[in-house]
Amino acid sequence: MPIRTHRGRAAVYRRFWGWPLRSPKHLAAALVVVGAVATVVGLLLPEPPPSRNEAAGGRTTEYTLPPQRSAVVPTTKRPPTIYVPQAGPTPTAPDPAGVAIVEKWGEAWVNHPVGADRQQWLNGLRPLTTDEFLTELSTVDPVNAGNVITGAPTAVTSTEGSMVVQLPSDIGVLNVTVNRTPAGWRVAQYDKEG
16 A cells, blocks of 8 residues: 655646645636636637538527426326226027037047046047037046036036036036037037036
8 A cells, every 4th residue: 555645746736736625715606717718718719610601691590498497396297097997798598509518528628437447437528519629528538427417508607609507426516618619519628607
């Protein structure tokens, strides 16, 4: 670490820059000297070149600057956005063809004789089920599917392209969703009422 002495270039700089801060008189004198130097420099600078208008005909055009914008943010608030829910599909009368598909699907659902493998069970459901839902059903163990349909299917809700049909079974009531596809009504989902 260097030792500070009162000799050398750094000492000269410290004395030079520290002089205005020694007293108010020194500070005032330093400000007067800086102001005088700035005025002299401003007088010595050359005039800016004339603008095109002055060079062409001596006419000058005055421009006024636009008023300064306030840095204050306006306090007006936007009205709150109100979200209106879109109307859902229009309810329609249940399509008997869709209810019939649920009935056939229910028969295939409980058709899993002892010794039959999962693939045979899925093949029975395939013509009545969407491909996406068939992929989900491949994880279901047929033993948990129940053994008997205990009542007739009943449509709960119905729209132009979808229906929810209740199907009673020995494991509980199944809420089966059927969707209208290009191939006809197909089962797309089921939930068991608990």
